[in-house]
Amino acid sequence: MKTRITRLSTSRTIAWLLCMLLSLPAIAAEVVDLRDRKVQVPDTIQKISIDDGRYLVALALLHADPVRPLAAWSGDTNRIGEETYARYVAKFPALKTLPLVASSAGSFNVEQVLSAAPDVAVVSLGSGPSDAQVAQLQAAGIPVVFIDFFTNPFRNQEASLRLLGDLTGARERADAFIAFRREHLQRITQGVAGLSETDRPSVFVEAHAGVTTDCCNSPGKGNMGDYVELVGGHNIGADVLKGPFGKINLEYVISRDPKIYIATGGPHLERSGGLVLGVGYDAQRVQAALRKIASRQGIAELGAVKSGNTHGIAHQLLNSPIDIVAIEAFAKWIHPERFADVDPAKTLDEINRRFLSVPYDGTGWIDLEPIP
Amino acid sequence: MSTTTHPAPPLDRDTVLAAYRRIVARRVATVAGLALLCVAAFALDLVTGPSALTPAQLFGGLLDPQSLTPAQSAIVFQVRLPYAVMAVLVGAALSLAGAEMQTILNNPLASPFTLGVSSAASFGAALAIVAGISLPFVPADWMVPLNAFACAFGSVLLLQLMARWRNTGVETVVLLGIALVFAFNALVAFVQFLSSQESLQQLVFWSMGSLSRATWQNTGVLAIALALVTPFSLLAANRLTSLRLGEDRARSFGVDVNRLRFFALLRVSVLAATSVAFVGTIGFIGLVGPHVARLLLGEDHRFLLPASLLTGALIMSLASVASKTLVPGVLMPVGVVTAIVGVPVFLFLIFRRPERT
Numbered sequence: 001m002k003t004r005i006t007r008l009s010t011s012r013t014i015a016w017l018l019c020m021l022l023s024l025p026a027i028a029a030e031v032v033d034l035r036d037r038k039v040q041v042p043d044t045i046q047k048i049s050i051d052d053g054r055y056l057v058a059l060a061l062l063h064a065d066p067v068r069p070l071a072a073w074s075g076d077t078n079r080i081g082e083e084t085y086a087r088y089v090a091k092f093p094a095l096k097t098l099p100l101v102a103s104s105a106g107s108f109n110v111e112q113v114l115s116a117a118p119d120v121a122v123v124s125l126g127s128g129p130s131d132a133q134v135a136q137l138q139a140a141g142i143p144v145v146f147i148d149f150f151t152n153p154f155r156n157q158e159a160s161l162r163l164l165g166d167l168t169g170a171r172e173r174a175d176a177f178i179a180f181r182r183e184h185l186q187r188i189t190q191g192v193a194g195l196s197e198t199d200r201p202s203v204f205v206e207a208h209a210g211v212t213t214d215c216c217n218s219p220g221k222g223n224m225g226d227y228v229e230l231v232g233g234h235n236i237g238a239d240v241l242k243g244p245f246g247k248i249n250l251e252y253v254i255s256r257d258p259k260i261y262i263a264t265g266g267p268h269l270e271r272s273g274g275l276v277l278g279v280g281y282d283a284q285r286v287q288a289a290l291r292k293i294a295s296r297q298g299i300a301e302l303g304a305v306k307s308g309n310t311h312g313i314a315h316q317l318l319n320s321p322i323d324i325v326a327i328e329a330f331a332k333w334i335h336p337e338r339f340a341d342v343d344p345a346k347t348l349d350e351i352n353r354r355f356l357s358v359p360y361d362g363t364g365w366i367d368l369e370p371i372p
Numbered sequence: 373m374s375t376t377t378h379p380a381p382p383l384d385r386d387t388v389l390a391a392y393r394r395i396v397a398r399r400v401a402t403v404a405g406l407a408l409l410c411v412a413a414f415a416l417d418l419v420t421g422p423s424a425l426t427p428a429q430l431f432g433g434l435l436d437p438q439s440l441t442p443a444q445s446a447i448v449f450q451v452r453l454p455y456a457v458m459a460v461l462v463g464a465a466l467s468l469a470g471a472e473m474q475t476i477l478n479n480p481l482a483s484p485f486t487l488g489v490s491s492a493a494s495f496g497a498a499l500a501i502v503a504g505i506s507l508p509f510v511p512a513d514w515m516v517p518l519n520a521f522a523c524a525f526g527s528v529l530l531l532q533l534m535a536r537w538r539n540t541g542v543e544t545v546v547l548l549g550i551a552l553v554f555a556f557n558a559l560v561a562f563v564q565f566l567s568s569q570e571s572l573q574q575l576v577f578w579s580m581g582s583l584s585r586a587t588w589q590n591t592g593v594l595a596i597a598l599a600l601v602t603p604f605s606l607l608a609a610n611r612l613t614s615l616r617l618g619e620d621r622a623r624s625f626g627v628d629v630n631r632l633r634f635f636a637l638l639r640v641s642v643l644a645a646t647s648v649a650f651v652g653t654i655g656f657i658g659l660v661g662p663h664v665a666r667l668l669l670g671e672d673h674r675f676l677l678p679a680s681l682l683t684g685a686l687i688m689s690l691a692s693v694a695s696k697t698l699v700p701g702v703l704m705p706v707g708v709v710t711a712i713v714g715v716p717v718f719l720f721l722i723f724r725r726p727e728r729t
Binding site for chain 1 (some may be wrong): 447
């Protein structure tokens with residue numbers, strides 16, 4: 001008995017010593033990233049680099065000045081929209097002169113990261129650097145952390161936000177936002193709990209409506225289709241598409257006669273005359289764009305268009321750390337009676353007030369007014 | 373098989389004439405047969421689709437639109453009919469363009485696309501999509517097709533110009549065309565390199581040829597282009613046939629070869645550029661449609677040209693059927709499918725052909 005106590009206290013001492021050692025400033029802390037890699041990161045991190053402009057929005061949720069923790073960013077203004085970028089630059093001019101690293105949409109460039117010399121390089125799951133490039137960076141003393149907000153938002157978003165919080169010293173605010181998002185998500189999942197398959201209205205989501213003159217790029221399994229399933233709808237694209245995304249036949253859409261038609265769009269469709277939406281667009285402009293989308297050949301005959309169950313949503317709101325707003329909009333469109341009390345506008349207001357240092361304004365979503 | 377049959381001796385006038393009439397009759401029958409096949413393929417294209425619409429309902433609805441529900445009517449008149457008509461028109465236009473191109477350049481590998489027309493069209497589309505560069509006062513919907521058309525048309529004119537400037541032979545024209553292909557491909561790649569992910573995606577969508585862009589308006593425009601160009605092609609048929617005997621021989625018949633070439637290229641550019649502008653890149657038809665027609669009918673352009681129209685339309689209709697049925701509910705890019713459908717037909721004809729001696 002006695003020996004056991006001694007042994008226990010010895011191991012305690014060792015543990016205590018270890019703790020001491022680990023908490024020494026020069027010694028690294030450890031985080032687990034989205035690839036389940038254990039990464040040693042410096043205890044005090046001044047600057048990180050990001051390879052996706054949308055992470056800037058995530059940082060804006062956590063920091064009064066989202067540019068301050070950045071050593072470099074990806075400069076992919078197209079992903080957040082030129083208008084959004086202009087708003088960030090207006091408020092944080094340092095963004096304009098911030099060093100650039102390759103975005104996750106391009107090919108990874110080790111040299112850029114090395115010359116920006118962040119304390120940690122934050123990269124995107126799925127499209128970030130290769131294993132060899134990670135090894136190169138780690139060897140040069142720049143730890144690499146993988147995060148993901150967009151390829152699997154439901155599984156990865158919380159952990160990613162928490163990682164960003166840890167790395168930039170804003171863990172509390174990250175936890176607060178996660179709690180906020182969870183609370184709102186819960187309202188949705190509770191609202192559709194026990195919903196039978198027959199109670200799921202059919203939904204046709206057209207991604208990038210008007211990207212070419214013809215119709216019907218649709219999410220399939222996973223991707224945005226997950227949002228539809230989450231709020232209790234049935235994505236008709238998932239019945240025929242094997243992958244996450246594809247082009248379905250307009251005739252198939254007409255013959256399925258979806259109850260709800262949701263078109264996604266954004267500033268990137270302005271040149272092709274598609275659905276424009278989001279920061280910097282007023283409701284009148286967006287309404288006109290949606291009306292044009294809804295009056296295309298074949299689409300105009302859809303029951304969802306005639307009965308006023310046609311809606312537009314900003315793609316940049318869906319692929320976003322504040323996707324909860326989009327989820328609530330979807331929920332209201334697909335089950336208006338179940339979610340009568342849900343108000344995406346109010347949720348966005350609260351996010352703008354409590355979290356985002358650069359508020360999201362503009363028309364992020366819209367309902368088609370009846371075509372006279 | 374029909375290409376190499378020669379009337380056997382003795383060569384008295386009546387036997388020769390009778391043999392000639394037999395050949396002509398057989399060729400007329402072949403063209404008529406192709407036309408029938410085309411109609412059948414068009415009908416098949418019309419009745420194929422992911423919705424449960426019976427052929428009886430469909431053809432009944434075509435005759436009496438009131439018999440259809442609004443949804444069925446939308447399917448028939450706004451999806452199936454324009455797509456099917458577009459398939460026929462695009463196939464016919466590209467194949468006719470290819471036939472003329474192969475003849476005037478005396479090159480079996482020539483097609484509107486191997487000489488840079490589609491690359492130029494892609495470049496035009498890329499300029500509109502990525503950089504927003506377009507002709508002034510054009511609505512956004514028409515910007516991409518119009519740009520594609522302008523560049524495609526321009527590329528053929530450029531080809532002409534270069535060929536005339538040096539007054540070069542056909543081999544040089546082909547080489548210049550290939551230079552254009554590489555130049556435009558490089559330019560497209562350059563624009564792609566500069567473009568954002570979204571524009572890139574849009575460009576990729578655009579360049580995968582798709583019949584679902586067919587509206588009654590653009591179908592109408594292509595129909596008019598085809599209707600205007602085809603008579604001139606047919607009028608030039610005999611001169612084109614003489615050109616197949618060699619340039620000098622054609623000149624000795626009194627054919628103004630340069631003029632013939634110029635107008636043929638002009639027709640080719642109108643047809644190819646209009647098609648590409650509306651449906652994107654659909655390769656293979658312009659190359660193989662004419663070859664199939666040649667294998668069936670030989671070099672007499674009075675038959676070869678109409679037969680090319682028909683083989684192109686036929687392959688395209690079948691490709692359209694395949695693009696709808698390979699994965700039900702999904703619309704495969706028809707540019708991908710044309711080769712899948714066309715190559716087996718082509719190989720069959722090649723292997724069936726007796727070896728030339």
